[in-house]
Amino acid sequence: MERKRGYFITFEGADGCGKTTQAELLEKWLSKKGYKTLMTLEPGATDLGKNLRQILLHYEKPVSDEAEMFMYLADRAQHTQMVIKPALEDNKIVLCDRYTDSTVAYQGYGRGTDIEQINTLNEIATKGLKSDLTLLFDVESEVAQSRLGKTKDRLESQGMEFHKKVREGYIDIARKNPSRVKIVNANATIEEVFSNVKEIVGELLNI
């Protein structure tokens, strides 16, 4: 029986974990196999989102934790309704670089906002759209940080303690959602990581 909608795969992990490279490799691999794909990201995939991204990553004055959270959620609401849902309805495999788990990990575990409240707000922002599969690229915070360039954005320049909390948060999310979230060891070569990715995605798609 043919599925009525495509697949929704999200890529999560710390800044510098290598998920964007893996998403690009996966897109090429899937396209070669004849799948219709859409690569997208948060924050900043829509026109509205690009404006929010500029503030989120580069605004220089203080930003309250709640204002930051709502901007990520506003970006997600626009992105889900305008881009992700239509692509899934068009039977595409949507590969999304960050989604709801980023808000739980960064604003929840990182900044300390209540996780249950974030879950509720994520539900509202996405109208309940969840990923079919989330790949969590896990690597020690020191390694991830050392992969980043010298010019860091607003989030990347938070201290090591923040990044460690984010990493722990992601691992907790994976523990709580074992069927949706798969941990990929990102402390390996690009090829090794990608072979793990292909295995997990192959299982989802039955290929």
Ligand code: TYD
């Ligand atoms: P980006 O340059 O896209 O980073 P990356 O390539 O690592 O994804 O910047 C996105 C930043 O925003 C990143 O530091 C994580 C952060 N973020 C949140 O804090 N909450 C969120 O809900 C999302 C989507 C991202």
